[in-house]
Structures are given as structure tokens and as C-alpha cells.
Amino acid sequence: MLKLIGGFIAGLVFVGVLAYNFMGSLMFREIPSPFGVEETVARIQQNIQNAGNGWTLAGLRNPAKAVEADGGNALPVMMVEACSTKYSGPILRDDTVRFLSILMPCKISVYKKNDGKTYIGMMNAGLMGKMFGPLVGGIMGQVAKDQAKFVQFDASKPAPPMIKATPGAGAGGAPGAGGGC
Amino acid sequence: MSSRTRIALSALVAGAALAVLTAFATTAPAPVVAAKPGAAGTTAPAVPAATGEKKESISTADHSKFKELQKEFKSGPEVTKACLTCHTEAAKQIQKTQHWTWEFLNPDTKQTLGKKHIINNFCTAVESNQKFCTACHIGYGWEDQKFDFTKQENVDCLVCHESTGTYRKIPGLSGHPPYKDMEFPPHTGKIVKAPDLAKVAQSVGKTSRANCGACHFYGGGGDAVKHGDLDSTLKNPGKYLDIHMDKKGLNFTCGTCHMTAGHKVPGSRYAPTAADIKDAAPHLRGKMVTTNPATCQACHGAKPHPAKMARLNDHTSKLACQTCHIPEYARGQPTKMSWDWSTAGKLTPEGKPFKVQGSDGHDAYDSKKGNFTWESHVIPEYIWFNGKVDYTLSDTKLDPTKVVQINRFEGSPNDGKSLIWPVKVFHGQQPYDTVNKTLIVPHTFGADDSAYWTNFDWDKSLAEGMKVAGIPYSGQYGFVKTEMSWPITHMVAPKADALSCAQCHSKNGRLKGVQGIYMPGRDSNKMLDIFGWGIALLALIGVLIHGGIRIITRKHEG
Numbered sequence: 001m002l003k004l005i006g007g008f009i010a011g012l013v014f015v016g017v018l019a020y021n022f023m024g025s026l027m028f029r030e031i032p033s034p035f036g037v038e039e040t041v042a043r044i045q046q047n048i049q050n051a052g053n054g055w056t057l058a059g060l061r062n063p064a065k066a067v068e069a070d071g072g073n074a075l076p077v078m079m080v081e082a083c084s085t086k087y088s089g090p091i092l093r094d095d096t097v098r099f100l101s102i103l104m105p106c107k108i109s110v111y112k113k114n115d116g117k118t119y120i121g122m123m124n125a126g127l128m129g130k131m132f133g134p135l136v137g138g139i140m141g142q143v144a145k146d147q148a149k150f151v152q153f154d155a156s157k158p159a160p161p162m163i164k165a166t167p168g169a170g171a172g173g174a175p176g177a178g179g180g181c
Numbered sequence: 182m183s184s185r186t187r188i189a190l191s192a193l194v195a196g197a198a199l200a201v202l203t204a205f206a207t208t209a210p211a212p213v214v215a216a217k218p219g220a221a222g223t224t225a226p227a228v229p230a231a232t233g234e235k236k237e238s239i240s241t242a243d244h245s246k247f248k249e250l251q252k253e254f255k256s257g258p259e260v261t262k263a264c265l266t267c268h269t270e271a272a273k274q275i276q277k278t279q280h281w282t283w284e285f286l287n288p289d290t291k292q293t294l295g296k297k298h299i300i301n302n303f304c305t306a307v308e309s310n311q312k313f314c315t316a317c318h319i320g321y322g323w324e325d326q327k328f329d330f331t332k333q334e335n336v337d338c339l340v341c342h343e344s345t346g347t348y349r350k351i352p353g354l355s356g357h358p359p360y361k362d363m364e365f366p367p368h369t370g371k372i373v374k375a376p377d378l379a380k381v382a383q384s385v386g387k388t389s390r391a392n393c394g395a396c397h398f399y400g401g402g403g404d405a406v407k408h409g410d411l412d413s414t415l416k417n418p419g420k421y422l423d424i425h426m427d428k429k430g431l432n433f434t435c436g437t438c439h440m441t442a443g444h445k446v447p448g449s450r451y452a453p454t455a456a457d458i459k460d461a462a463p464h465l466r467g468k469m470v471t472t473n474p475a476t477c478q479a480c481h482g483a484k485p486h487p488a489k490m491a492r493l494n495d496h497t498s499k500l501a502c503q504t505c506h507i508p509e510y511a512r513g514q515p516t517k518m519s520w521d522w523s524t525a526g527k528l529t530p531e532g533k534p535f536k537v538q539g540s541d542g543h544d545a546y547d548s549k550k551g552n553f554t555w556e557s558h559v560i561p562e563y564i565w566f567n568g569k570v571d572y573t574l575s576d577t578k579l580d581p582t583k584v585v586q587i588n589r590f591e592g593s594p595n596d597g598k599s600l601i602w603p604v605k606v607f608h609g610q611q612p613y614d615t616v617n618k619t620l621i622v623p624h625t626f627g628a629d630d631s632a633y634w635t636n637f638d639w640d641k642s643l644a645e646g647m648k649v650a651g652i653p654y655s656g657q658y659g660f661v662k663t664e665m666s667w668p669i670t671h672m673v674a675p676k677a678d679a680l681s682c683a684q685c686h687s688k689n690g691r692l693k694g695v696q697g698i699y700m701p702g703r704d705s706n707k708m709l710d711i712f713g714w715g716i717a718l719l720a721l722i723g724v725l726i727h728g729g730i731r732i733i734t735r736k737h738e739g
Contacts, residue, residue: 036540036541037557038515038539038540038541039539039540041540043540067421068419068421068422069419070421071420071421071427071675072421072677072678073421073512073674073675075509075558076558112558114684114691115560115689116559116560158537159539159540159545161538161542162541162542
């Protein structure tokens with residue numbers, strides 16, 4: 001009996017350690033960008049606008065500016081926010097999963113690191129969605145497919161301008177009706 | 182497999198499955214706590230409103246009360262004549278400085294430098310383009326080689342001392358401000374107002390950041406183009422951008438460090454101070470010193486860190502202060518990082534020049550100048566630097582198969598004079614003489630037929646530029662890749678933002694390319710590593726053997 005309980009606890013610990021080490025990288029993805037921060041943002045914005053499925057730009061945040069305003073420095077970070085009512089609507093109408101509105105709008109972070117290169121950070125929407133039942137899992141699976149298209153770049157096309165002000169977005173970048181969320 | 186083992190394995194799998202299910206289970210949302218009224222959606226604190234109070238002047242002279250300045254001035258030189266009635270020696274002092282001559286004889290290399298002589302990889306050269314370039318000369322009327330450098334009224338007092346912010350020298354006017362309203366840049370519809378010279382003259386005072394910045398922030402043909410650590414965001418910088426110039430803090434002007442005497446401004450990039458005197462104690466302002474007052478050590482000394490951080494003081498014999506304390510440059514706005522002249526000259530189907538903007542709103546292409554790249558928050562490159570700089574001048578033979586270094590920073594880990602410095606390396610592609618193997622002076626500005634920005638004809642432009650400069654030219658040209666380095670020394674970050682130990686002491690840290698020094702964390706010695714790991718392995722074996730014996734002997738005793 002002691003061995004049974006010991007094995008059970010060891011299993012729990014084993015999975016706990018695994019989860020502790022890998023969950024972060026499973027839930028979030030980081031990929032390098034071949035472009036600078038502004039151009040990466042601009043190309044993602046363009047891809048979102050061309051993605052269909054109701055996707056609209058919801059805002060552009062620059063959290064590093066708040067650090068600067070407080071007298072400190074942070075390497076550039078810009079968060080592109082996008083929303084599709086096609087995907088957000090069913091979740092927002094269901095009381096059991098409405099708390100997931102905290103994940104809205106969909107965010108893609110573009111930032112520079114100390115190696116001087118630009119990176120793109122995203123939530124792994126597909127895996128995250130699976131945790132919340134079939135409705136959310138299905139929707140987030142679709143979101144993940146669209147999200148993958150947002151970060152596919154065609155370097156042969158000229159760099160589009162970065163859209164700093166999003167129609168419908170407030171001062172902080174959070175949108176009202178314009179963003180759809 | 183025994184039943185005991187099977188039971189143990191089953192329990193392990195069951196535990197794992199339970200743990201996975203628990204991890205993936207939907208968690209109930211936490212109770213909502215109402216936000217405090219007025220709480221904002223951002224973490225940034227509100228910026229205190231400016232008081233709007235006018236700072237009381239501590240000057241003993243109010244220039245608006247001087248009769249010499251209470252008249253209508255028609256030109257800059259007229260104002261200078263009025264200034265010289267009291268400041269009798271000022272123009273003579275100015276005329277001995279690099280700000281006036283645009284010349285500097287480097288005593289170490291014996292090279293004659295200065296804007297008048299060097300060919301850089303930005304706008305390239307002054308010769309034949311004086312009317313345009315001398316918008317940044319502290320004088321009036323330098324439009325060609327006939328300019329009289331001895332005439333005192335040609336000195337421009339206002340550009341360094343006015344405080345209205347309305348006095349602006351426009352490229353193309355040979356150093357004069359516009360004396361009537363004019364459209365600038367041409368064909369943009371933007372009107373530059375002619376300054377009220379009397380008002381400007383009466384406003385004079387100590388040189389401010391905006392005065393120095395009128396030229397030094399716009400070097401290389403525009404805001405933030407050249408230096409990387411000097412741009413218009415330093416006119417009124419926040420604490421994050423420059424701890425010394427912080428407008429709400431120390432509020433240093435340029436002159437606080439570049440402590441000027443007799444109009445001679447110390448701290449030239451043509452003869453930089455790479456390392457201050459060893460073990461320098463901070464010499465406070467007002468003391469008679471002969472060393473460069475614009476170094477960090479001039480105020481902070483050679484051991485600037487407090488006792489609890491004394492380890493950092495051991496770094497000062499190898500690292501320039503700037504290396505740690507300016508972690509990135511161009512933190513206020515992007516700086517130009519490359520300029521490719523070889524793509525210049527493309528025109529619209531109608532034969533008009535055009536510009537293309539990049540994603541950040543800066544020009545990525547200009548028919549007059551070619552392609553550019555820009556970047557903000559740039560991680561510097563790091564080099565050993567002893568203060569000696571060699572330039573590729575108009576008579577220096579170059580190797581077009583290699584990247585030509587416009588200026589080569591000398592330094593070595595072993596010469597006892599060098600420190601590791603952060604630099605901006607600017608990449609260019611510019612015309613060179615394919616026969617004589619020298620850089621070329623292009624004639625870019627002017628209404629004449631040979632000016633590149635008028636006719637987009639390299640043959641005519643290069644021939645005219647070289648003819649005016651008096652440099653032999655074969656008539657054959659190509660484009661060569663070039664590099665120009667700029668020491669980073671402004672935009673000092675708050676101490677909390679200085680580089681941390683691990684940012685250098687790691688395999689892929691900031692100093693990974695700096696040779697000639699052993700850095701723990703970055704470097705390793707194979708033999709030493711094998712020895713160390715061997716010791717660790719032996720210790721582990723020893724522990725296992727010891728523990729094993731203890732377990733076995735205990736079982737026997739039991």
C-alpha cells in the first residue's frame with residue numbers, strides 16, 4: 001500500500017515538474033522576425049486586415065512608453081491587438097466561458113531583445129482553447145490557424161506603413177465598436 | 182514483471198493522469214474586486230503639469246535694454262557688428278575654433294581633418310556644396326572657396342546665443358537665416374518665417390541645448406541621422422533618455438560638460454579622450470584643470486561606485502563608463518543606420534524625383550540620396566579604443582574589394598591606453614574613383630547643370646565636385662561599401678538601467694565580439710573545464726560510495 005501511494009505521489013510530482021518546465025513554452029510561442037520592430041508590426045497589421053474571417057485591428061499598445069514615462073528604459077515592445085466578432089461573439093454569449101473575455105482582444109507582441117533582433121510573441125490559442133471545452137476549443141483552433149497567417153511575411157512586398165491610430169480605439173489602444181470586441 | 186512492480190507503475194500512471202486532468206480542468210473565475218474610481222487602464226503615472234512659471238534670470242545683463250540692439254536689423258552680419266561693439270574679442274576667439282574653420286590638425290596622426298576636409302558616408306563632403314552645408318556653419322556667407330574667414334561680422338553670434346527659438350538657418354542660404362518668409366523644403370508648402378532679428382538679438386544668453394542642437398542634433402542631413410546619441414529629443418529629455426539632461430532633474434545643458442572658455446568648446450570627436458588620467462579624482466567645476474572636462478571621470482572620478490558596489494570599480498580600467506551606462510542609443514527616436522547612394526537617381530515616369538516612406542514613417546528611399554535604413558534603441562557595437570582615429574581622406578588609396586573604413590578607431594587590450602567603448606557603426610555605399618582608388622566628392626546641391634540633386638547625372642556631379650575640390654579624378658566611378666564609427670557618449674541612462682553583469686558575462690552577451698580579454702561567464706578554458714568537471718564528478722562518486730556503504734552497513738546492522 002505504501003508503495004502504491006508512493007508511486008502515485010511520485011507520478012504527481014513527475015508531471016508537476018514536467019508541467020512547470022514546459023507549460024510556459026507550450027502556452028506561448030516566440031519566433032524571430034526578419035524585420036525591425038516597426039516593419040514587423042506593420043506587416044502583421046497588414047496581414048490581419050487581409051485575413052478575412054471578420055478580423056479587424058483593435059489597437060496598438062506600447063507598454064515601453066509607460067516605463068519611459070516613469071523614468072526608466074525598456075527595449076521596444078509593441079502589442080498588436082486584433083479581434084473578430086465571428087470568434088469572440090459565441091464566447092461572449094456563453095456565461096460559462098465569458099470570463100475568457102480577459103483574453104480579448106487577440107494580442108501579438110513584437111519586441112526587440114538584447115541580441116538586437118526582433119521577435120514575435122503569441123499565445124498558443126489552439127492548446128489554450130482545448131482546456132476550456134469543445135466550444136472554446138473549436139473557436140480557438142480556428143483562431144490559431146488565422147494567427148499563423150498573421151505572422152507569415154512576404155519579404156518581396158514593400159514595407160507597409162505602421163497604423164498607429166486604430167479607428168475606434170481609445171487612447172490606451174483598447175477599442176470600442178471599431179475593434180469588434 | 183512482478184505484481185508489485187505493476188502496482189507501482191499503475192499508481193504512477195494514475196497519478197500522472199490525475200495531475201494532467203487537474204491541470205487542464207476549467208477553473209472558476211476569481212471573485213471580482215471593483216476597481217477604485219478613477220483607476221486608469223495603464224500603469225503609467227500621470228505626468229505632473231508644468232507650472233508655467235518663468236525662471237528668473239541670473240544674468241547681470243538684459244540685452245533687450247541695450248540701445249545697440251534696439252533697431253531694425255536687415256541681416257545677420259548687422260547684428261554681429263552690434264554685438265562686437267561690447268564683446269570686442271568674441272569674433273577673434275571664434276575664428277580660432279573648429280566651429281569656424283571646420284579644420285583640425287590631428288597632432289597624433291598629422292591628418293588634416295574637420296568638415297572642410299573629410300569625406301563621410303552621409304552627405305559625403307562640403308566642397309562644392311557650401312551653400313547648402315554651411316547652414317550649420319557659425320558664420321554668414323560661406324558659399325564657395327572665396328569666403329573671407331577673417332571678416333569679424335561674418336561670425337554668427339545668434340545661432341549659439343539666441344533664445345527665442347525663431348532663428349533658423351536654412352540650407353541653401355550660405356549660413357544666413359531667411360530674411361523674408363520662404364517655402365522650405367521646396368515644393369512642400371511649408372513656410373519658414375523670417376526671424377525678427379531685433380527680437381532675436383535682444384534674447385541672447387547662455388547657450389542652451391536647443392542652440393547646440395540646432396546643428397548637432399541634425400548632423401548628416403536631418404534629425405537623428407548621424408550620431409545616434411544626439412537628436413532633437415534631447416531638447417527637453419525625460420529622465421529615461423538622459424539622466425544629466427533630464428528637464429525635471431539635473432537639466433544639464435551641453436555646456437555643463439563641454440565647459441567652454443574663450444569660445445573654445447572641449448570634447449571634439451576628432452581628438453576624443455578614450456581614457457581619462459588613471460586614478461583621476463573628480464575635479465569639480467571651477468578648479469584649474471588641463472584635462473578634458475567633458476569626460477565622465479571629470480566629475481565622477483575613476484572609482485565612481487560606492488563601497489558596496491566596489492567590484493564595479495575594478496571594471497573602470499577596461500571599460501568606458503558609457504559601455505554600461507548607455508545600454509542602447511537612439512532611445513528617443515530612430516537613427517539612420519545605413520545609406521546607399523548607389524540606388525539614388527530613380528525617377529517617376531514623369532521624370533520627377535520621389536520618396537518612399539518605411540513602416541516607421543522615415544524615408545526609406547529618396548531619389549536624391551538613395552536607400553536608407555533606420556533603427557531605434559540600437560544595441561551598440563563594442564571596440565577597444567585608445568582615442569586615436571585614422572581617417573580615409575580624399576588622397577587615401579582604398580581597396581574596393583573590402584569595406585572601406587571612413588574612420589578607423591585604434592585600440593588594443595594591451596596598450597594600457599584603451600578602454601572598451603560603445604560605438605555606432607554607420608554603413609554606406611558611396612562613389613569612388615575606380616582608377617585612382619580614392620573616395621569622390623560629389624557636387625550635389627545647386628541650381629547648376631552639374632548638381633546631382635538637379636540633374637541626377639553622376640558623371641557631371643562627380644566631375645564638378647572633384648574639380649572644385651582640386652582632387653585628381655579619372656572620370657571612372659563605381660560605388661564602394663563604407664563604414665563610419667561614432668563613439669556613443671550621450672543619452673546616459675538612469676543607473677537602474679545600466680547593463681547587468683549577465684548582459685556581458687555570458688556566452689552571447691554584449692561583449693561577445695571583444696577580443697583580448699578573459700571574461701568569466703563568456704570565456705572558458707577547455708583544460709580548466711575538464712579539471713573542474715572532473716573534480717565535481719569525483720565528489721559525486723565519493724558521495725554515492727559513502728552513502729552506499731552507509732546504507733549497506735545499516736541493513737547488515739538491522
